[in-house]
Amino acid sequence: GAVVSQHPSWVICKSGTSVKIECRSLDFQATTMFWYRQFPKQSLMLMATSNEGSKATYEQGVEKDKFLINHASLTLSTLTVTSAHPEDSSFYICSAREYGSYLDSPSRAAEAFFGQGTRLTVV
Amino acid sequence: QKEVEQNSGPLSVPEGAIASLNCTYSDRGSQSFFWYRQYSGKSPELIMSIYSNGDKEDGRFTAQLNKASQYVSLLIRDSQPSDSATYLCAVPTGGGATNKLIFGTGTLLAVQP
Secondary structure (H helix, E strand, O other): OOOEEEEOOEEEEOOOOOEEEEEEEOOOOEEEEEEEEEOOOOOOEEEEEEEOOOOOEEOOOOOOOOEEEEEEEOOEEEEEEOOOOHHHOEEEEEEEEEOOHHHHOHHHHHOEEEOOOEEEEEO | OOOEEEOOOOEEEEOOOOEEEEEEEOOOOOOOEEEEEEOOOOOOEEEEEEOOOEEEEEOOEEEEEEOOOOEEEEEEOOOOHHHOEEEEEEEEEOOHHHOEEEEOOOEEEEEEO
16 A cells, blocks of 8 residues: 655644754655644644645744645655644654546545654653 | 534443544535544554446444534544554545645544553
8 A cells, every 4th residue: 555654743842943843755756745734632624735846835823934845746745734733743654645536536535645743742 | 614623532441342533524516535543642544436327335433424414434444453553534625736635633542442
């Protein structure tokens, strides 16, 4: 099956520093990647949708200048949390959708494979 | 009204029993519905998808869809302790390249040995 690798799996950083999280599709090309954030005991909240070669689309309430997303290639998207603060501590998860899958039917939307997640702790 | 709603639980069932998980959604135009399982500290994994009214069975899992009532459910037969996890209902929204999944809050299932 399709594999999405997310790195790092956990990171601790000091308040005010920036952290970069990588999401790679290992055996398929991903034109679209999704970034989610999940706080303890809460559901996944979509932060942004990134399409290869274009600017990411951010959900309402998500600061695009704080959460920088780059999707420069069909296999790599990165999320940079800039000037991180303790309230940014969360579980960040990416998912990737294979090129062209959305063209088949809406059902293919679920065939977005999830990375392992990154536990970010800002101290 | 939230787009996708679930009872947060916890839902506690004894081992071997049937666990019933429910989800309601607000968009009448939704055509696809998905159930994900998420273990603590892990990312979600897709376990069932359903697109038509009625039941869809896959091993111990059965998804049920009623579009008129706007609900979708997941039944787990012969529940095992390893089924203990949070179950997330998800519905795609948007269309084409912007198609994205909206998740419910999830139901925590605890299967008691």
